[in-house]
Amino acid sequence: MGFVSVALLYMGFPRLCFLFFTFWMITDITDGAIARKCDLHTEEGETIDPFSDKLMYSPMLVYMAWLGWLDPILVGLFLVFDVIGQVSRRFSKVKAANLFGKAKTFLVVVLLIVVGLEWIYGPLPLLGRTIQPLLAICACLAFCSTAFKLIPNYWYANILSIMNLVCGLAGCWVILTGRPPAYALGLVFLGQFLDLFDGRAAERWGSTPKGELFDDVADGTSFGLTVGLIVAASFSQLWLGLAIGGLYLGAVVYRLIRFVVEKRKEGILGGVATFSGLPSPAAALLAGTTCVLVPSQVANGILVVATSLLMVSRVPYAHFGRSILPKIPKIVRVLVLGAFLFLLALGIRRDHYIAPLLISFVASVTYLISPLFGARAKKPS
Numbered sequence: 001m002g003f004v005s006v007a008l009l010y011m012g013f014p015r016l017c018f019l020f021f022t023f024w025m026i027t028d029i030t031d032g033a034i035a036r037k038c039d040l041h042t043e044e045g046e047t048i049d050p051f052s053d054k055l056m057y058s059p060m061l062v063y064m065a066w067l068g069w070l071d072p073i074l075v076g077l078f079l080v081f082d083v084i085g086q087v088s089r090r091f092s093k094v095k096a097a098n099l100f101g102k103a104k105t106f107l108v109v110v111l112l113i114v115v116g117l118e119w120i121y122g123p124l125p126l127l128g129r130t131i132q133p134l135l136a137i138c139a140c141l142a143f144c145s146t147a148f149k150l151i152p153n154y155w156y157a158n159i160l161s162i163m164n165l166v167c168g169l170a171g172c173w174v175i176l177t178g179r180p181p182a183y184a185l186g187l188v189f190l191g192q193f194l195d196l197f198d199g200r201a202a203e204r205w206g207s208t209p210k211g212e213l214f215d216d217v218a219d220g221t222s223f224g225l226t227v228g229l230i231v232a233a234s235f236s237q238l239w240l241g242l243a244i245g246g247l248y249l250g251a252v253v254y255r256l257i258r259f260v261v262e263k264r265k266e267g268i269l270g271g272v273a274t275f276s277g278l279p280s281p282a283a284a285l286l287a288g289t290t291c292v293l294v295p296s297q298v299a300n301g302i303l304v305v306a307t308s309l310l311m312v313s314r315v316p317y318a319h320f321g322r323s324i325l326p327k328i329p330k331i332v333r334v335l336v337l338g339a340f341l342f343l344l345a346l347g348i349r350r351d352h353y354i355a356p357l358l359i360s361f362v363a364s365v366t367y368l369i370s371p372l373f374g375a376r377a378k379k380p381s
Helices: 002-010 014-025 027-037 043-067 072-088 099-121 131-150 153-176 181-205 211-233 238-265 280-293 297-312 320-327 330-347 354-368 370-378
Strands: 274-276 316-318
Touching: 002 014, 002 043, 014 027, 014 043, 014 099, 027 043, 043 072, 043 099, 072 131, 099 131, 131 153, 153 181, 153 211, 181 211, 181 280, 181 320, 181 354, 211 238, 211 280, 238 274, 238 280, 238 297, 280 297, 280 354, 316 320, 316 370, 354 370
Parallel strands: none
Antiparallel strands: 274 316
């Protein structure tokens, strides 16, 4: 069906082509549901499923690159990683697609639909600028999907933590070199996405003896140091910015150390469902978006100080990954993941980061006040 889609496009039927392509990509959602519901899961199916997806979108990618709609180098890298990943299934114990592979497939479909909209309706200023960034993210996801098949399972959590650390260090470099703080905040967003899964990866596949240390250092760098620098850069008076940024960084470090110490004292080996105090990723989201969006330095100072105090408080906050995310339907999670990556690609363009930042700010404020709703829900009616 992928080759048929290219043939329809070549013969001059773009609308029919993209409708046809979208219809057949929907089968990627239905086949897994049928296998699970009807107990038709097989080891061969775990290999055939991702292979059929590649045969569906690869001809379209190659044809778009040939016509100049997509960067040939990025398409080539993407396909190389994809082929290596598919071949590795013959030697790897893990046959099924991992989270990165599923996200990659979904985002490739989004990418091709965006190209189709531009093809049919002409240049679209907002969507058109996301094409190459989306392709770059797809290539990165393809690399991660392949790498996580070849690397031992117990290193999964460490790799996610190290990638989070790299995002934090890159964010610090962005601020120290005088580039827009929104770029550093984008790297913090990416680090939060990685941090969402490193703990769950450690629980499922284990980790190395220093795995917990990697995680804490990465969190402290991305959610503490990088955001602390963003806070400091948002004030016109350097001493005031350093004081409030230092207060925030100190709260993050104290929060991380307290969590580890109390967890070990109570003998908890896995993750927790509820945090004591505002989690550092949520604090980073709130403090970072506030300092980038809000022009008032007084408001920035008040919100950052309040965020710091909430981190060291004993206010209970539900764990997003373990308590909130499982309650969200899977299809919604996939769509939100695609939207997050799409907004990240959009935010790379300096003149289009306001919308994703506003959404992030509203989401962080909602989570900030979530204990109020939890307390009301526990009261007897």
